[in-house]
Amino acid sequence: MWAKAGDTLNRPIFLCGGDLVAESGFVGSEGFPSSYKANSRCTWRITVPEGKVVTLNFRLFDLEADSQCRYDYLDVYSDHSAVGKKLGRFCGTFRPGNLISSSNAMMLEMVTDGETQSSGFVAFFKATQPYESQICGGKMTKSQGEIKTPNWPDGKYPLGVSCSWLITVGPDEVIQVKFDKFVVEADTECRFDFVAFFNGKETDDSRLIGKFCGDQTPEPIVTSSNELLVQFVSDYSVPLDGFLASYTSLPRGSQPPAVGSRARSVPPEPVVKPVATVKPTIPTTTAPPPPTKPPRRNNPRTRGENQRVTPSRPNGNKPNPQNPVCPKTCKRNGTVKTGFCSSEFVITGQVTSMAPGPRGTLVVNISLIKAFKAGRLTITQAGETMAVKLVSRCKKCPLFRRGGNYIIMGQVDEEGRGTLEPGAFTAPYKAPHQKLLMNISKQPC
DSSP, X not given: OEEEETTTEEEXXXXXXXXXXXSEEEEEOTTTTSOOOXXXXXXXXXXXXXXXXXXXXXXXXXXXXXXXXXXXXXXXXXXXXXXXXXXEEEOSSSOOOOEEOSSSEEEEEEEOOSSXXXXXXXXXXXXXXXXXXXXXXXXXXXXXXXXXXXXXXXXXXXXXXXXXXXXXOOTTEEEEEEEEEEEBOOOXXXXXXXXXXXXXXXXXXXXXXXXXXXXXXXXXXXXXXXXEEEEEEOOSSOOOOEEEEEEEEEETTSSOOOTTXXXXXXXXXXXXXXXXXXXXXXXXXXXXXXXXXXXXXXXXXXXXXXXXXXXXXXXXXXXXXXXXXXXXXXXXXXXXXXXXXXXXXXXXXXXXXXXXXXXGOEEEEEEEEEEEEOTTOOOEEETTEXXXXXXXXXXXXXXXXXXXXXXXXXXXOTTSOEEEOTTOXXXXXXXXXXXXXXXXXXXXX
């Protein structure tokens, strides 16, 4: 629906749900760009002409952030039904990548609770040809071939793309895919950038063979039929080299299929929750802090995270537990170059929160500016930026200030968390350091 403002400007009025039947158009949260309403449930059903699919591109996105999208969220489905064809659940302020339905229909459902209203979302939808796009994807009917991310091997894959390849071979054959190279943004749930394989033509969970991300090359996969749908999705940050894979047809029954596998090519460390949701307990004689916002809705893997942990402070009546490994004088070791070479991770970022950890440690949450060297460090999404969690062996060594920007170098523990030993290299970060770190990152240690 469109409203007239003055004589020259037409602006869309976004309502709570509705049926959108068109070749293209905009869809947005009720009242956008004003804040959406509390305690609401809105459903939009998009229909494009028969024989085409719906491509959805988010222009703006701002919903209440939560690591599990339990409070305010947007569900997107590859049909007008909410059964078995969910393309994702989204919240926070990080725009999802392009989404493509498997038919000429798509459904969006937005749910909000009674607190923390934001501006919502606006997205553009259009009808496109199945398994085709401007830069990647397509139909493949030869008995063997290659699939690769856009720009391979000359550059990193683009931000915000969705590519679909439909591979079809003879009726008595199955398809085997082997990866030659694989470097896709890592995440324990493969929420951000990923490649997924489906038996048949539809992105149905029951037909999912595997979903992969990270830098560990997936094992070869084999379909159970003569059709394979491959979908690659990237979001709007951290573009990497991508992948190159080759496929070939095999006689049916020559190798057991891998149907039902949910394997994900991610770092082998155990899953680490990005941000703590329970404040550490320290001795105090004052009233305990109020509880964190309780979960109200169940939700598996989804994007969005911006929970904050408020540092607990001593009340002065009891001393903090002492950490014997902390030196009386804290001094930084080495230079930028030697610290870069000896560290497993090198990042620049802003300190967003600090909280006491076990045995005299300090848990520091960092909003990432840039990762020059990541190693096994777990990097997660928090709002519009990526974030990491670091554990310092000493509460005041190195010395951080909330809101400050720093160069931080350190090691990574078995759970993927960054660790800072006494003497780890840290320094206040300024813009000229960007070029220095870039130059060092290109040099051999």
